[in-house]
Amino acid sequence: MTASRDDRTTLLSVEGLGISFGGLKAVNDVSFAVKPGEIVSVIGPNGAGKTTLFNMISGVYQPGAGRISLNGEEVTGMEPHLLARRGMSRTFQNLQIFQSMTVLENAISGFHLQERGSVLADLLGLPASRRRAGAAEEGARKLLARVRLEEEADREAGNLSYGSLKRLEIARAMASQPKILLLDEPAAGCNAVETEEIDHLIAEIAASGVAILLVEHDMKMVMRISNHIVVLDHGEKIAEGDPATVSRDPAVIAAYLGAEARTGGDHA
Template sequence: MSLLVVEGLGIKFGGLHAVKDVGFTLKSGEIVSIIGPNGAGKTTLFNMISGIYLPLAGRVMLNGEDVTGMSPNRLAERGLSRTFQNLQIFQSMTVLENVMAGFHLQARGPVLSDMLGLPGSRRRSREAEAGARLLLERVGLERAAEREAGALSYGALKRLEIARALALRPKVLLLDEPAAGCNAVETEEIDHLIAAVAAEGVSILLVEHDMKMVMRISNHIVVLDYGEKIAEGDPATVSRDKRVIAAYLGAQATEAANADG
């Protein structure tokens, strides 16, 4: 059974189709990548799936439930979390506090209890800290737990944002350009992290411009151009598709395929 089903999603801005009739499925533990040139509609598609935009057409099914247009917090409660192109990190908070914030969003208690620091509130805080430390270890940032987040390298901040998204214990994780702006070493670290998360059963929907990374870790690829799906399939199939080569990949696809073959 597919965990996430996207059917015929579409939206217009100023009378123009930003995304038109896009659909695909995502199974448990699978990595599906959405690729295409700048302006192809990738982030707009993410925004519809994650409840930021309300689609004008189509629907989103999560674990068999129609969640089309559902707010991001309600989607998080149902197991869908995401990161953004632009880092959403609390720079002046510690690395640990950033991840703990994800746990508190997931398990908020009574306001009065939290304000007064009652036992239930203190217990939730201890549990959040313990869970956050485990996630920091998972993303390789356990030694930076007490550092101010703003002091981290860009690649480390990307891994921190993934850790905070994982604090919501998602079944489906949307990653919007997680390797953007990273050097080769940082990209490899994120590559391995994504593969490890998927191996644990989390379904991952990925938007990424690093085609070597996409070809290496994806189970399935969906290609957009001008808001429409022009191709989909496994990496080898997509890399040979003439429409994809003409629209976006060019020689880069052939190089990535040869590197993996």
């Protein structure tokens, strides 16, 4: 199964990806591609394998089958910090925010992956270390302005609204200047106003040329902002295409109606 919609512009290529746990195929033979500046959403009922797929792409899980390429380089099974240096960053379903640190300190922490200085220089406060710290703070403040949190810089992160925490996590993920940003349910737990803010932020990041790979349960948001959608069910890709095409696909409708029947109407 081919992953490419246009090999000349593909940033991320996923080909035949699969993984099993205890003999159960959690993800099986999934392929798709993501272009620069494109928003690609992965959707499906609960248990469809979306986060497992994300974990393989981002190096948390070692795939049992298939290959992943980033910017033409095979990166299958590469560790997250090495992927970050090659232009991939991600957020998680559960917030990874340091609640007792300030908003600015949280944003600064995202720059650590880029640092190459010595620990001794940092301990001694040498000029090179001070320059790095100054550059990290300047970059963090720019990111906070980008996610509209600059006025909250000195506030303890634990005092922010949930939607603001989600935007702070995106800011921190952007510190590594990624070519592709993986967002795992960025609007989960947010109210309508917070979801709209995140919606606009994602669109702005994509417009700057950063590719977005998104897992999200808010179907209104997915249909609004996605250029391309990949649909999973029971670990397999059952459909893909633009939002209009996917929303009319009989296999997609059946998968979601089946999920509704199994859960009594509470489905993603």
